[in-house]
Structures are given as C-alpha cells and as structure tokens.
Amino acid sequence: MEVIFKIIRQKPNSKPSVQDYLVETEPGNTILDCLNKIKWEQDGTLAFRKNCRNTICGSCALRINGRSALACKENVGSEIEFLKSSYENTATTNTYEGKPVLTVAPLGNMPVIKDLIVDMNPFWDNLEAVAPYVSTAGRQVPEREFLQTPSERALLDQTGNCIMCGACYSECNAREVNQNFVGPHALAKAYRMVADSRDNNTENRLENYNEDSKGVWGCTRCYNCNSVCPMDVAPLDQITKIKQEILERKQKSDGRSIRHRKVLIDLVKNGGWIDERKFGLQVVGNQFQDLNGLLSIAPLGLRMLKRGKFPLKFEPSEGTQQVRSLIEAVKKEES
Incomplete structure (x- = not known):
C-alpha cells in the first residue's frame, strides 16, 4: 500500500515547513520503519532519534497524527484506523488522491534542534528539580542490603515503568502555559520517592512538591499525560x-491550593454540589482573613x-445524603 507521510521539518530559529513523502509500506510496519525507509531511500537529511526499536528506550517519541507516541510502537494500519474514526463525523478526510495521509511532527513543549529532534534539556532539568533518587541518608551502605516487603516494592512498580520518552511532557497543557511547572514525568518520579520505604526525606519532598504552581498544584488535570x-x-x-x-498534613489556612481542595469537598459534602457564593469567599478570601x-x-x-449571574441563594441538590455517604466511604477506604 502507498501512504503519504507529511513530516514537519524545522531548523533552529526558523519556521517549520511540511514535506511530503510517498512510502510503499504494509499495515503492520511501524512508523519508525517508514521513517527509516524515507531516510535510507529518499532523503538522507531527515533527522530523528531512534535506538532500541522495542518500546524500551523511549528515544523515538514523536507527535503522530497530533498526539505524542513512540514511533516504534505505533503501526501504519492502526494509525489509519485512528484517523478514520477521527474524521468519520466531519466533512474533511485523511486521504489525498485516495492515499492515506499520516502526519509526523516533533514533540511539543521543547525547542526543535532539527526536524523531529528536540532539545530535551528542560525535560531533564525539571526531572532533576524533584531529586528523583533515594535520599543521601537512605543511600548509606548498611551492614546488610535494604529489604522491602513485596507490598512495599509493589508501590514502585507502576512509576518504575517510566522510560523517560517525553510523551507526557509534550502533551502537558500546564507546562505549555506555565514554564515553572516541572511536568508530569517529574512528578510521577517524585511519587516513586514518596512511596519508597528506603527514603527518609518524605516531609521535605512533600514541602517541595507543594510549592505554588511549580509542583503538583500546577497540574490542570487534563488527563493528556495518562x-x-x-x-x-x-x-x-x-x-x-x-x-x-x-492534604493529609495540611490545614485550610496553609495556602489557597490546599483550601481549594478541602473547601470543594466540604461544600459538596454539605450541599451535594458547590455553593459558589461560599467557594470564592472561603478559597480566595480565606474566610475574610485575606x-x-x-x-x-x-x-x-x-x-x-x-x-x-451572581447566585443570591443556594439550593442543596437532590441526593445530598447519598453524596455525603460516598465521600465518607472514600475517605474511610483511603485511611
């Protein structure tokens, strides 16, 4: 089958341009296979990163059809099906002269070095900012090795799978508008340290991650990273x-971010939904103290x-007692 690849090419301090390549390929071939074919057979100047080709190293992360992914993991067939489902309810199509069109671009939120290669120094700097390693005291060599129970080790499994590909960082809306936000990759690694039983710096870490919009409160919860x-x-x-x-360690008076979460839960618990009159006064005004x-x-x-548009009165929602019971049940389960 013939597929048209639209590749966003760019040099530093210059505007990006789009270059088309017609590639003879099979549905099961990966996007990386096709990029290699372009480089080897059509244009040796095309620049992109690659290494293991087995979804282990994370080097080949790109934006494929508008979303960040590994070029060695996504294949041509699945991308064409993805585009068909995306365009099925629109007047536009993802074909040109009957041939499927796939778009490949560099990762977002990082400056472009050349073509599909980005400068990942900000990515690594923000990772370093959360100190993603066991504390110094915890690294002192003991008389015997550190032992962890299976349940303690299991807390590290999910975050330990991170391959530092940069896909989440590329799609992070918060990072796009707030250059102080360290990014989802860094905070995922940060939780690994919080959960690690060998680390003895948890309280200081949490204070650091609680810092304004630089840490966890900078997240807009858009789910793009997930x-x-x-x-x-x-x-x-x-x-x-x-x-x-x-939140378990803080009071409402400890900051607006803390109040936002605690007040929201309290108001929903009391009325089934948010009393907007009280929300602004309690969160921003801190009960007339700010x-x-x-x-x-x-x-x-x-x-x-x-x-x-200002609500002069508040009517509790139906089922307030049920909402309250659910919140209490969740809190009980967490504790």
Missing part, C-alpha cells in the same frame, strides 16, 4: 497521590451582579 503514556505509568494518578499525602484576595475577586463579583 492518555499518551506508552507504559501506563498514569502520571496524573501519581500526582493525585502526592496531593493526597500533602483582604487582598477578596479585593482581587471584587471586580468579578460586581460584573456578575450587574449581569444577573
């Missing part, structure tokens, strides 16, 4: 676990009043 992770590490799930560890916070939302409140 959806593209080729190893099912589920970075968002690990970020949520860190949040839970922090005057600067109150002043910051005053213009919004006035505009809402003017346009009749």
